[in-house]
Amino acid sequence: xxxxxxxxxxxxxxxxxxxxxxxxxxxxxxxxxxxxxxxxxxxxxxxxxxxxxxxxxxxxxxxxxxxxxxxxxxxxxxxxxxxxxxxxxxxxxxxxxxxxxxxxxxxxxxxxxxxxxxxxxxxxxxxxxxxxxxxxxxxxxxxxxxxxxxxxxxxxxxxxxxxxxxxxxxxxxxxxxxxxxxxxxxxxxxxxxxxxxxxxxxxxxxxxxxxxxxxxxxxxxxxxxxxxxxxxxxxxxxxxxxxxxxxxxxxxxxxxxxxxxxxxxxxxxxxxxxxxxxxxxxxxxxxxxxxxxxxxxxxxxxxxxxxxxxxxxxxxxxxxxxxxxxxxxxxxxxxxxxxxxxxxxxxxxxxxxxxxxxxxxxxxxxxxxxxxxxxxxxxxxxxxxxx
Amino acid sequence: xxxxxxxxxxxxxxxxxxxxxxxxxxxxxxxxxxxxxxxxxxxxxxxxxxxxxxxxxxxxxxxxxxxxxxxxxxxxxxxxxxxxxxxxxxxxxxxxxxxxxxxxxxxxxxxxxxxxxxxxxxxxxxxxxxxxxxxxxxxxxxxxxxxxxxxxxxxxxxxxxxxxxxxx
Numbered sequence: 001x002x003x004x005x006x007x008x009x010x011x012x013x014x015x016x017x018x019x020x021x022x023x024x025x026x027x028x029x030x031x032x033x034x035x036x037x038x039x040x041x042x043x044x045x046x047x048x049x050x051x052x053x054x055x056x057x058x059x060x061x062x063x064x065x066x067x068x069x070x071x072x073x074x075x076x077x078x079x080x081x082x083x084x085x086x087x088x089x090x091x092x093x094x095x096x097x098x099x100x101x102x103x104x105x106x107x108x109x110x111x112x113x114x115x116x117x118x119x120x121x122x123x124x125x126x127x128x129x130x131x132x133x134x135x136x137x138x139x140x141x142x143x144x145x146x147x148x149x150x151x152x153x154x155x156x157x158x159x160x161x162x163x164x165x166x167x168x169x170x171x172x173x174x175x176x177x178x179x180x181x182x183x184x185x186x187x188x189x190x191x192x193x194x195x196x197x198x199x200x201x202x203x204x205x206x207x208x209x210x211x212x213x214x215x216x217x218x219x220x221x222x223x224x225x226x227x228x229x230x231x232x233x234x235x236x237x238x239x240x241x242x243x244x245x246x247x248x249x250x251x252x253x254x255x256x257x258x259x260x261x262x263x264x265x266x267x268x269x270x271x272x273x274x275x276x277x278x279x280x281x282x283x284x285x286x287x288x289x290x291x292x293x294x295x296x297x298x299x300x301x302x303x304x305x306x307x308x309x310x311x312x313x314x315x316x317x318x319x320x321x322x323x324x325x326x327x328x329x330x331x332x333x334x335x336x337x338x339x340x341x342x343x344x345x346x347x348x349x350x351x352x353x354x355x356x357x358x359x360x361x362x363x364x365x366x367x368x369x370x371x372x373x374x375x376x377x378x379x380x381x382x383x384x385x386x387x
Numbered sequence: 388x389x390x391x392x393x394x395x396x397x398x399x400x401x402x403x404x405x406x407x408x409x410x411x412x413x414x415x416x417x418x419x420x421x422x423x424x425x426x427x428x429x430x431x432x433x434x435x436x437x438x439x440x441x442x443x444x445x446x447x448x449x450x451x452x453x454x455x456x457x458x459x460x461x462x463x464x465x466x467x468x469x470x471x472x473x474x475x476x477x478x479x480x481x482x483x484x485x486x487x488x489x490x491x492x493x494x495x496x497x498x499x500x501x502x503x504x505x506x507x508x509x510x511x512x513x514x515x516x517x518x519x520x521x522x523x524x525x526x527x528x529x530x531x532x533x534x535x536x537x538x539x540x541x542x543x544x545x546x547x548x549x550x551x552x553x554x555x
Contacts, residue, residue: 033419036418036419036423037415037416037418037419038418039418039421039422039423039424039425040423040424040425041423041425041427302412302415302416303408303412306408306412306414306415307408307411369405369406
């Protein structure tokens with residue numbers, strides 16, 4: 001019991017620190033990568049290659065004046081940044097990030113809390129994040145903030161459904177919602193991104209919407225809502241929303257890694273996922289996991305600086321008229337396929353099983369990309385239907 | 388639909404979001420590796436793509452003769468032509484009857500940098516300079532006196548020549 005408590009506390013502190021430092025560096029990465037994409041250099045003055053820029057930003061935000069709008073609901077206004085900050089960090093707790101670490105007192109699982117309901121926990125806390133944004137918009141007593149908050153709630157609720165649906169397929173294949181089991185199943189043979197490519201595609205789109213990143217950053221929408229829900233926030237409270245957004249990105253990337261890209265699994269080898277555990281294996285798998293997460297974070301930044309923002313009706317149309325039916329249909333097809341392969345043919349999950357499903361995905365992708373995408377996905381604006 | 392709202396006909400059949408997205412991402416990715424246009428200012432003040440024009444009209448400079456005296460003969464043309472009225476000139480005369488400025492001050496805050504003073508000067512004494520780094524800690528430091536105008540070392544403007552408009 002003592003061992004469990006001590007190891008948990010150490011893991012919490014380490015994971016918290018790593019995420020906070022990672023988030024700080026991520027803000028720098030975002031600014032530098034966007035600069036490179038625009039043929040600029042980006043912040044490179046503070047420290048070597050601008051590495052101390054996040055520290056300078058943090059210092060600035062700590063020292064800036066805190067403002068409180070006269071008409072704001074004080075309690076909720078102060079509570080809202082924390083409400084969006086806490087769930088963003090909590091979700092990371094159930095994600096396994098390396099193989100167990102052997103110590104003289106026993107193996108330490110490299111996950112803060114290996115919950116049996118891991119994935120459901122993530123969905124639950126992921127939806128809590130919207131409260132911070134809605135409360136911020138409401139408590140600011142500012143019509144633009146309120147609009148931002150409303151948009152956030154509508155958007156997150158709409159895309160949560162598609163997100164949940166797209167992951168049902170993963171759970172069907174893994175047969176478990178405990179994330180360490182999901183990783184173990186993928187480590188044994190093939191990553192789920194191959195048998196469930198389209199689910200991954202739906203998931204990544206929904207994840208972008210869930211984390212309020214472009215092309216789905218309607219709650220902020222500088223141009224129309226002057227930064228939306230956090231217009232009235234200053235100094236560290238404003239910073240907290242940013243930390244929350246970036247932690248959400250980290251968690252979403254970690255989730256994509258875990259559900260579709262084999263978590264900490266090193267591809268093409270099996271020595272890394274079989275006992276006996278060693279510190280070397282822990283370090284290597286941790287490195288692999290970080291590499292994958294960083295890759296997804298890069299995709300986040302990459303997409304943000306490529307795509308313009310959706311219009312609000314396009315966002316809703318995409319969520320409800322495209323993503324949700326697609327996810328539902330996909331789950332039906334995949335469930336049927338798994339039932340046929342597993343129950344009728346008696347196959348178990350392995351290379352053959354995964355390749356059969358991959359073929360099915362390719363077949364399904366053809367109508368998706370060559371029929372549905374011919375102006376039918378987002379061009380369905382109100383104006384066109386009346387015309 | 389309300390009256391008078393223009394409805395855009397959007398292309399349906401050939402429009403695509405996914406392929407357009409991928410194309411756009413390929414473009415932004417290729418830009419990651421391209422040469423950057425940023426000039427790192429304090430270290431790098433001009434590059435092959437950009438230098439300050441020789442016609443730039445910045446803060447003034449008074450040219451001096453071989454003995455280090457200002458070339459100015461206090462004729463009074465520059466305060467006369469100055470549209471911003473920023474030049475203060477008090478003429479003096481020595482025992483040989485040579486005129487020289489007792490006081491020559493230019494208020495760089497009032498100056499509009501038209502360059503008329505340089506154009507009108509018969510002795511080619513006062514010039515506008517090819518120079519732009521003028522920060523000071525107090526406002527009164529922006530009234531340049533004669534000593535300071537003579538001490539400037541930056542290049543002087545060539546101004547625009549109507550007979551040679553492209554500077555050839």
